[in-house]
Amino acid sequence: MTKTILETRNLSVEAQGVRILDGINIEFMENQVAAILGPNASGKSTLAKSIIGLSEYEVTAGDIIFEGESILDKAIDERARLGIGYAFQKPPLISGVRFQDFICRVCPSYVNKDVGTTLMSERCMLCTQELYNDFDRLGIRNLALRDLNDGFSGGEIKRSEIFQVLSMRPKIMILDEPDSGLDYDSLKMVGRELRAIKDRGNTTLVIISHHRYILEFLQVDTVYILNKGQLVYTGDMSDIPVLEEKGYDKFLTKVAQ
Ligand SMILES: Nc1ncnc2c1ncn2[C@@H]1O[C@H](COP(=O)(O)OP(=O)(O)OP(=O)(O)O)[C@@H](O)[C@H]1O
Ligand SMILES: [Mg+2]
Structure with missing residues (x-):
């Protein structure tokens, strides 16, 4: 039987005093x-950002439950360690931090080590070949030694962001418009990588998107539609062509199941 991994219950959220959800x-x-x-x-x-626990979003009502327990009192890093990963729609640029070092830092085999271990230490050197193979699959090996997102093109930023979340090996991966700004070849690369994760069968994928291409790659189980901070529709992939042809109008009037 399929189990729930994460749910929001009657979740209302504000930022800067304005209700958003x-x-x-x-x-x-x-x-x-x-x-x-x-x-x-x-x-x-x-x-997505409320689920990962970004402090600028205040939960004013309701709850977020992960694997049966509320995570509202957990900080953003604790939620990440529990296995909740998020790829930002607009990832930040981090000068002074090499992409490769960052990946080593979030990789579970590093995180689980004792505090004080230096980056690219013996253990990490053992991983290097595997890491470089991973970089290759998303076509970003050339970025490995550069500062994170510094001077990366739009598509490179997207692929690097997805790669960072993959490296955390989360149980649930929320990807915020992973397809935006990608050319067709990059889309295929990302689609194939996500499809491989789906096929391995130990990760929940939540894809936020405006386009059907990436969704078809993944054969989505459930489609949710939000409007004005409310969940207004729950359906499946058969809705997508209608949505593409007719726009959101038809869906925004329907009540979520
Ligand atoms: N930190 C914040 N402070 C104030 N308002 C915010 C904040 N974050 C989001 N909002 C507002 O909340 C609303 C929802 O924003 P959000 O980014 O969640 O939309 P979205 O559905 O992801 O849109 P898009 O498809 O354009 O990415 C917007 O009106 C936005 O301006
Ligand atoms: Mg958005």
Whole structure:
């Protein structure tokens, strides 16, 4: 039987005193793929950032449950260690931190080591070949020694962001528009990588997107649509062509199941 890995119960969220999410009940199932769609400014990224625990988003009502327990009192790093990964829609540039070192830092084999171990230490050197193979699969080996996102092109930033989250080996991976700004070849590369993760069967994928291409790659199980901070529709992939052809109108009037 399929189990719930993460759910929000009646979740309301504010930022700078303004309500953004309003009573969201949403459920992500273990090892399944969910898509979150919705017009611009409907609250998709806010939902993701509230789930990971970014402090600028205040939960004013409701709860976020991960593997059966509330995570509201857990800090952002604790939530990450529990296995909740998020690839930002607009990742920050971090000068002074090499991409490769960052990856080593978030990799579970590093995180689980004693505090004080230096980067690229013996253990990390053992990983290097594997790491470089991983870089190759997303076509970003050439970025490994550069500062994180510093001077990266739009598509390189997206692929590097996805790679960072993959390296954390999370149980649930929330990807915020992983397809935006990617050319067709990069889209295929990312699609194949995500598809491989789905096929391995031990990760839940939540894809926030405006386009069907990446969703078709993954064969999404459940499609959720947000509008004005509310969950207004729950359906499946068969809705996507209609959505593409007719826009959101038809869906925004329907009540979430
Ligand atoms: N930190 C913040 N402070 C104030 N307002 C915010 C903050 N974060 C988000 N908002 C507002 O909340 C609304 C929802 O934003 P959000 O980024 O969640 O939308 P979205 O559905 O991801 O849109 P898009 O498809 O354009 O990425 C917007 O009106 C946005 O301006
Ligand atoms: Mg967004």
